Amino acid sequence: MATIEECIVEDGTLDALLNTITCGDLMKTDDPGGNKLGTRPTHPLCLDSELSVTEGCEALAANKITSAPVYDAVKGGFIGMLDYRDLVAFVLSVLHKVPKDLPPIDATMEVTDLVKRALTNKSEVPIKLVSNLSHENPLVSVQASAPVRAAVDEFSNNRVHRLIVLEPEADASHFAGILSQSTVAALVASRVGKLAGKLNPKEKCIWPTGNKTLEEVGLVGRDVVSVIPEDTVLEALYTMHENRISSVAIVDRGEEGNELVGSISMADIKVILSDRKGWRRLYEKCYDFFASMRYEQGLEAGGDDRVPTYIVHPHSTLIATIEKLAATRAHRIWIVSGQTKLVGVVSLSDIMPLLLR
Amino acid sequence: MSWDLDVFIERLYRKQLLSENIVRELCEKTKELLVKEGNVSQVSAPVTLVGDVHGQFFDVLEIFKIGGWAPFTNYVFLGDYVDRGYYSVETITLLTCLKLRWPDRVTLVRGNHESRAVTQTYGFYTECMRKYGNANVWTYFTDLFDYLVLSVVIDDSIFCVHGGLSPSIHTVDQIRVLDRFREIPHEGAMADLVWSDPVSTPTFQPGGIGSDEKGDFAISPRGAGYIFGKEVTKKFLEVNGMGHICRAHQLCMEGYQILFDDMLSTVWSAPNYCYRAGNMASVLQIGPDLQRYFNVFGPCPDQDRNIPGRDRGTDGDLTAHYPDGNDDSSLGVLRKKKAPKKIVSGSLRDPFDVDDSQYGGSVGGGMTKVVAEYFL
Numbered sequence: 162m163a164t165i166e167e168c169i170v171e172d173g174t175l176d177a178l179l180n181t182i183t184c185g186d187l188m189k190t191d192d193p194g195g196n197k198l199g200t201r202p203t204h205p206l207c208l209d210s211e212l213s214v215t216e217g218c219e220a221l222a223a224n225k226i227t228s229a230p231v232y233d234a235v236k237g238g239f240i241g242m243l244d245y246r247d248l249v250a251f252v253l254s255v256l257h258k259v260p261k262d263l264p265p266i267d268a269t270m271e272v273t274d275l276v277k278r279a280l281t282n283k284s285e286v287p288i289k290l291v292s293n294l295s296h297e298n299p300l301v302s303v304q305a306s307a308p309v310r311a312a313v314d315e316f317s318n319n320r321v322h323r324l325i326v327l328e329p330e331a332d333a334s335h336f337a338g339i340l341s342q343s344t345v346a347a348l349v350a351s352r353v354g355k356l357a358g359k360l361n362p363k364e365k366c367i368w369p370t371g372n373k374t375l376e377e378v379g380l381v382g383r384d385v386v387s388v389i390p391e392d393t394v395l396e397a398l399y400t401m402h403e404n405r406i407s408s409v410a411i412v413d414r415g416e417e418g419n420e421l422v423g424s425i426s427m428a429d430i431k432v433i434l435s436d437r438k439g440w441r442r443l444y445e446k447c448y449d450f451f452a453s454m455r456y457e458q459g460l461e462a463g464g465d466d467r468v469p470t471y472i473v474h475p476h477s478t479l480i481a482t483i484e485k486l487a488a489t490r491a492h493r494i495w496i497v498s499g500q501t502k503l504v505g506v507v508s509l510s511d512i513m514p515l516l517l518r
Numbered sequence: 519m520s521w522d523l524d525v526f527i528e529r530l531y532r533k534q535l536l537s538e539n540i541v542r543e544l545c546e547k548t549k550e551l552l553v554k555e556g557n558v559s560q561v562s563a564p565v566t567l568v569g570d571v572h573g574q575f576f577d578v579l580e581i582f583k584i585g586g587w588a589p590f591t592n593y594v595f596l597g598d599y600v601d602r603g604y605y606s607v608e609t610i611t612l613l614t615c616l617k618l619r620w621p622d623r624v625t626l627v628r629g630n631h632e633s634r635a636v637t638q639t640y641g642f643y644t645e646c647m648r649k650y651g652n653a654n655v656w657t658y659f660t661d662l663f664d665y666l667v668l669s670v671v672i673d674d675s676i677f678c679v680h681g682g683l684s685p686s687i688h689t690v691d692q693i694r695v696l697d698r699f700r701e702i703p704h705e706g707a708m709a710d711l712v713w714s715d716p717v718s719t720p721t722f723q724p725g726g727i728g729s730d731e732k733g734d735f736a737i738s739p740r741g742a743g744y745i746f747g748k749e750v751t752k753k754f755l756e757v758n759g760m761g762h763i764c765r766a767h768q769l770c771m772e773g774y775q776i777l778f779d780d781m782l783s784t785v786w787s788a789p790n791y792c793y794r795a796g797n798m799a800s801v802l803q804i805g806p807d808l809q810r811y812f813n814v815f816g817p818c819p820d821q822d823r824n825i826p827g828r829d830r831g832t833d834g835d836l837t838a839h840y841p842d843g844n845d846d847s848s849l850g851v852l853r854k855k856k857a858p859k860k861i862v863s864g865s866l867r868d869p870f871d872v873d874d875s876q877y878g879g880s881v882g883g884g885m886t887k888v889v890a891e892y893f894l
Contacts, residue, residue, distance in 0.1 A: 422638065452639050456602070459640075464769025464791055465715070466630070468741035469639040472704045488737035500701055501635070 169353065170367050175516055176310070178352055184312050184326050185305030187348055188338045207232045207336065208243055210289030214251065217243050217288040218434040227428045230300060230325055230336070231292045239325070239336070241292035242300050245427040246407060248434055249398050251291045252443070256395065302327050305337050309345060316342055316513040322407075322492065342509035343490055349516060350487035354480055370518045371480030378515060381475040381496055381505045387412040387419055390448030394433070397425045397447040408493055410470075411448055412503055421495055421503040423451040424470050432457075472497045475504060479515065482507060523619040530612040533575060533605065533824070538654055541611060545658040548618050552665035557698050558690055559625050559670045565592040567678060567802040569766030569785035570629065573603025573641070576818040577789050577799065578612070584815050585801050589620040594670050596766040596785065597629020597680035597712065600659075601640035602792050607649055610642075610659055628666035629680040629767065630712040630742075633702045664699050668711050675808055677760050681767045683746050684710030685735045690758050704742060713743025715768055716751065716782055748778040755781060762810070764802060773800030774812040783810075789817040 168177030206224050208217050210233040221229060221243070228244035302325040303312050315324055328337040353368045365372050375381050387410040388397045401409050408426035412419035425447050432454065433439035442450060459466035471494045473482050486494055486509060496505035521543070526536055536544070566585045571578050585591050599613055600606035617624045630636060637643050637660060646656035670678040671690060686707040687693055696707055703709050715738060734747035751763060763782040768775075770786040777783065789799035800814045817823075 422635075452641075452644075455639050456641070460792060460795070464795065465740060466636075466640065467739075468704070468713075469635050471741045474704075484737050485741070488739050489741050490739065491741075497704075500703075 165352070166367060173369050174518065175349065175353070175368055178349070179310035179313060179516065180308045182309050182348070183305065184303050184307050184309055184324075184340050185328065185337065187309055187312075187344060188305070188326050188340050206339075207239070208288060209234065210240060210292075211287050214248065214288055214291060214434060217291075218248065218431050221245075222431045226339075228323060229339075231288055233289060239300055240289060242323075243288050243292040244322075245430050246402075247291050248430050249402055249427050252430065252434070253395075253399055253402055256443070300325060303340065304329070309348065310517075312340055313345060313513050313516050316345070316510070317517070320510055322509070342492070342513060343487070345516070346483050346509055346512065347487040350480075350484040354484040354487075366478070366480040368480065370515060371483070372478055374476050374478055375473065375482060375496060375505070375507060376475045378479055380507045380511060383505055385410055385419070385495075385503055385506050387503070388425075388447055389414060390422060390446060392447050393444050394425065394429075394447050394450045395443040398427070398430065398443070401427055410495060410503055410506065411451060417502070419503045420501040421470055421472070421497055422501070423448055424495070425451050425454075426492075429454055470495055473507070474498060479512075483512060486512070523615055527612070527615050527619060530608060530615060531579070533608050535607060535649060536611055538650055538652075541655050542658050544611070544614055544618065545662040548614050549662055549665045551618060551621055552662075552667070553699070555667055557668045557693050557696055559594075559627075559667050560674075561592070561594060561625055561670050561672050563673055563804045563808055564806050565594055565672060565804050567764055567785055567804065568593060568595045569787040569800075570596070570598035570769075571603070571609060572598055572631070572788045572791070573600050573606030573609050573645070574788050574791075574817075575603065575605035575608045575612075576823045577787070578609055580789075580815055580818045581787060581801055584813055585803065588616045589623040592623050594625040594672075594678060595627060596678060596764075597627050597666075598631045598766065599626075599629070600642040601631045601637055603641075603788070604645075606642045606645050607655065614659075614662065625670055626666050627670060627678065627680055628663060628668060628698075628702075628712060630702065632660075632663035632666055632712075634660045635701075664701065666698075668696065668698050668708065669693055671760070672804060673808060675760050676762045676764055676804065677754075677758065678764045679711050680765060681710070681712045681743055682714030682716055682765055683744070683750060683754055683763075684714065685744060686710065688754070688757055710743045712767075713738060713740055715740070715743070715745050716765075716777055716784075717745040717747065748781070751778050751781050761808075769795065769797060770800075771795075771797045773798035773814040774802065783812075785812070789815060 163171070165177045165181055169175060206220065206226060207230045208220060210231050212220070217229075221227060228242050230239045231241050231243050232238070233240045299319070299321065301315050301319050301321050303315055305326050305328045312324055315321070323339050323341040326337045326340050328335050349368075353366050353371060355366050370378070386400060386404045386406055388400055390411055390413070392400075392411075397409055397411075401407060407428070408424055410419070410421055411423035411425060412421055429450070433442050455467070455469060467489075471485065471489055471491050473485060473494050473496055475496055475498055477496075482494060486492075492510075493506055493508035495503060496507060498504050526540065526544075529536065568581060568585075571581075582588070585593070593616075595613060599610045603609070613624070613626060617626050631640065631642075637656065642659075643653065643656050646659075647653060649655075668679065669690075672678065677690070684707045687710070692707070693711070698708060700708075702712060717736075734750040735744045736746075738745050755761065755763065762780070764785060765782070766785055766787070768784050768786065769788075769791055770784055773786055773789070775784045775786075783802070785800055785802045786797070787799045787801055789797060791797055798814050798816055800812045803811045803813050805811070
C-alpha cells in the first residue's frame with residue numbers, strides 16, 4: 162500500500178493527501194502549544210448571541226481568533242458567524258459610510274434598530290444583530306468525517322476563511338470545532354514543504370505545482386487595492402469594505418509604482434472596538450495606526466518583533482509561499498519586487514483552489 | 519565647533535544631541551572605518567557582550583557603570599540599538615562615537631532593527647523627525663547601518679551574532695563572502711543571521727516526510743529568518759571548531775538565557791523593556807580565559823532617569839556623576855575640571871528588590887572603573 166507521499170509523486174497532485182485525511186483529524190492536530198507567536202486556542206469558541214459588540218470583540222481578541230460562530234440560546238442553534246468584517250460593516254454603518262440601500266437579508270428593521278442603539282451607546286449592541294452584517298462570511302459547515310478535500314472545495318467555492326466542523330451525535334450534529342484555511346495550509350506545508358529547498362537546494366517539493374513560481378501560477382500583476390499613509394483608518398476600512406477584501410496595503414505612490422510601507426486589516430478593528438474610547442482611533446492616520454499595532458504586537462509576542470509586512474517575490478515558489486503563510490499564520494502575503502515595490506498580493510483564498518491542481 | 523570626539527562623547531554622556539552636520543560627518547567617518555572591516559570581526563578576550571538596548575539610553579549608562587566605561591572595557595554590542603526606547607538617537611550617536619574613537623575596543627554588530635523598513639515602523643524614524651525636524655539624521659544612520667558587521671568570533675571559540683543561524687550558512691567563511699553593504703534583504707543568509715531564533719522544540723508537525731532531512735530548521739513566525747534547534751547548533755559548532763554561540767534578539771525575563779546544554783546563550787540588555795515588561799537585563803562578561811559570566815542588572819533608578827511626559831524640568835540631571843561644566847564651556851575648561859568625588863560602585867542596582875542570589879558568583883565587583891579616571 163503506497164504512502165501518501167508516494168501517491169503524490171506518482172499522481173502529481175495533492176489528491177492523495179486531501180482525500181485521505183479527514184476534517185476531524187486535521188482539526189485535532191492543530192498544535193496550540195507551538196511557538197508563542199502561533200499559539201491557538203485549544204477549545205472551539207462560540208459566542209452567545211446576546212453578548213455585546215465589546216464583549217464579542219474581547220473574546221475574539223483574547224483567544225487570538227478572527228471569527229467565531231454565534232449561538233442563539235433562544236432559537237437553539239447557530240445563527241451566523243461573527244467576524245471582523247461584520248464588525249467593520251457595523252462601524253461603517255454607524256458612521257454613515259455605507260449607503261443605506263444595502264440592508265442585510267435578515268431584517269431591515271433590525272439594521273435601523275441597531276444603528277439607533279449604536280449611536281446612543283456604541284458598544285452595547287448585541288452581536289446577534291451584527292453577525293453576518295457583511296455577508297462576507299456565511300456559516301458554512303463540513304462533516305468531521307469528510308475528507309479535507311471537501312473543506313478545500315468549500316473554501317474555493319464560498320470564499321470563506323473558516324468552516325464549522327460538525328460531528329454527528331445521536332440525531333443532531335454537534336459543533337466539534339473550526340477548520341480554517343490556515344490549518345489546511347499548515348498541513349500542506351508540513352507534508353510537502355521542504356523549507357523551500359534551503360536544506361538541500363537541489364531538492365524540490367514533491368508536488369509539481371508547488372515548485373512553480375507565483376508568476377507562473379498567475380498570481381503576480383493583479384491590481385492591489387491600496388491606501389496612502391495619510392488616509393484615516395476609517396477610510397482604509399471603507400476601502401476594504403467597498404472592495405470586499407479583508408486587508409489593504411499602505412503604500413507610497415510613485416511614478417514607477419507603489420512602495421509598500423505597511424498594511425491594515427479588518428481584524429485590526431478589534432483594537433478599536435475593545436476600548437470604549439477606541440472610536441477616536443478611526444480618525445488616526447492609517448500608517449500611525451499600523452505602526453502602533455506592530456509595536457503592541459511585538460510586546461504581546463513576548464518581545465519578539467516581526468517584520469513590518471510579510472513579503473514574497475514574484476520568483477518565490479508557491480510552496481515557499483504556503484510555508485511562509487503557515488508559519489506566520491497570516492491570511493495574506495504581499496508580493497514585492499526589489500526591496501519594496503508592490504506588485505501583487507496572494508492570500509489563502511487564492512491558494513485554496515490551487516491545491517486542487 | 520571643531521572636531522573633537524572626546525567632547526562629543528562627553529556631551530552624549532549628558533544626553534545632549536549633536537548637530538545634524540556633526541552626525542553626518544560622524545557617519546561618514548565611521549563608514550570609512552567599517553568598510554575596511556570584514557563581515558566577521560575577530561576579537562580577543564577579555565570582552566563584554568551587550569544585547570539589545572533599544573534606545574534605553576539611561577540603561578546603557580547603567581551598562582557602563584556596571585561593566586566599565588569604554589575604553590577600559592572591551593565591548594561587543596550585538597545590535598538593536600534603536601527603536602522602542604525614547605532615546606534611540608542619543609544611544610546610537612554615542613555608540614557610533616565610541617566606535618570611531620576606540621575602534622579596536624568597541625565592535626558594533628548589525629541587528630534586525632538596523633534597517634530602514636523596521637526603523638520606520640518601530641520608532642527611530644519618528645524620533646529623528648521629532649528631534650531634528652527632518653529625516654536627514656535617520657538617513658545618515660540607516661546608511662551607516664549598511665556597514666555594520668554581521669558577526670564576531672572571540673578567540674576562535676565563541677561565535678556572536680544578533681539573531682541566529684541560517685540553513686544557507688554552514689561555515690563562518692561563508693559569512694565572510696557575503697555582500698553586507700546593503701539594506702537587510704527579506705530572505706537569504708543576511709536576513710537569517712539577524713532574524714533567526716533558537717527554539718527548544720521546533721514546531722513543524724510530526725509525521726511529515728523526511729523529518730530527518732528537514733533537520734532542525736523551521737520557518738520563523740516573525741516573517742523572516744528561521745527557528746532552529748539543538749542539532750543544528752551542535753553541527754555548526756563542530757564544523758567550525760567552536761564552543762559556544764552567543765546572541766541577543768529575544769527578551770529574557772532574567773536578563774539572559776542558556777540553551778542546548780550551554781551550546782547557545784541569549785543576552786538581553788534592556789531592563790524593564792519598553793518601560794513596562796518588568797524584566798531584568800544582563801551583559802555577558804568574558805574573562806581572559808574565556809570564562810563566561812552574566813552580570814545581571816535592573817533598570818536605572820527612576821530618580822536618575824528622565825522620563826518623558828513626567829514633569830522633570832530640564833533634561834535628565836546627570837551632573838551628579840560627571841564633571842562640573844556647562845554646555846558653553848570650551849574644550850580646555852572641561853579638561854581641566856576636577857573629577858567628581860562621587861564614585862559609582864559596581865554593586866548590582868536593585869530598585870525592585872529582586873533576590874539576585876540565584877545568579878551566583880560575585881556580581882560586578884572589580885569590573886567597574888571609577889568614573890574619575892576617564893576624565894583625567
